[in-house]
Amino acid sequence: SQQGEEDPQALSIQEGENATMNCSYKTSINNLQWYRQNSGRGLVHLILIRSNEREKHSGRLRVTLDTSKKSSSLLITASRAADTASYFCATDDRGGKLIFGQGTELSVKP
Amino acid sequence: KAGVTQTPRYLIKTRGQQVTLSCSPISGHRSVSWYQQTPGQGLQFLFEYFSETQRNKGNFPGRFSGRQFSNSRSEMNVSTLELGDSALYLCASRYRELGTDTQYFGPGTRLTVL
Numbered sequence: 001s002q003q004g005e006e007d008p009q010a011l012s013i014q015e016g017e018n019a020t021m022n023c024s025y026k027t028s029i030n031n032l033q034w035y036r037q038n039s040g041r042g043l044v045h046l047i048l049i050r051s052n053e054r055e056k057h058s059g060r061l062r063v064t065l066d067t068s069k070k071s072s073s074l075l076i077t078a079s080r081a082a083d084t085a086s087y088f089c090a091t092d093d094r095g096g097k098l099i100f101g102q103g104t105e106l107s108v109k110p
Numbered sequence: 111k112a113g114v115t116q117t118p119r120y121l122i123k124t125r126g127q128q129v130t131l132s133c134s135p136i137s138g139h140r141s142v143s144w145y146q147q148t149p150g151q152g153l154q155f156l157f158e159y160f161s162e163t164q165r166n167k168g169n170f171p172g173r174f175s176g177r178q179f180s181n182s183r184s185e186m187n188v189s190t191l192e193l194g195d196s197a198l199y200l201c202a203s204r205y206r207e208l209g210t211d212t213q214y215f216g217p218g219t220r221l222t223v224l
Contacts, residue, residue, distance in 0.1 A: 031211060040147075040198055042114075043215040088153065092211055095166050096141065096204065100153040 006089060006101040014109050019076045021104040023089030024069075030092045032065055034074050037086045037103070046074075046087075079108045112137065114203045114216035122222045128189040131219045133201030135182050141165075141204035142184040143213060144176060148197045158204075159184050188221075196223045 007022045031050045035043040049056045049065045049072065056063045062075040076083055086105050090098040115134045123129050135142050144156040155168040159178035176186045188195055198220050202213040
């Protein structure tokens, strides 16, 4: 079963624009992680945000977490064609099991 | 450090057969988890092994099993394959440090059941 939902399911933007993806989850969490997946390949870990953090940055990525609303967002600034991929949020059920959202398919057009 | 490796990368089997997939975690990581990814169900947790013991299990039938060796390498076995077992099987190597708990994934094994 999926922990949460991601919004939008698909996003198409031009290179240089910003991309924002949202994730909602249902239960309390230790942390939330974002992953990228290119064309059915393995998942690449992007960033982890702890439950006591509100915002985190890594290069062109900015993640926010609102535990009161049980939601997170991933912002990719100045998108590039190479950012085209599916993006997943995942929460830890406190037992080490990651529960994934359905993902957002991002398409960045040159 | 080398990343998570999975073998084989692609596999084609027929219904009723069995299959074994292998995963080597990042050096020093003792926890290995397995996930199944399908277009319909998305990413779903299969099981986790730590120090050769299954520590957590997802909601999959008993045809799906696994084990972990003393060097932390893990294998996953699916017996009596069904068409619905066609999926990308991902292995993750888990690392805990100071309140963070990060899982690093391998490239996956694409299993096709005919």
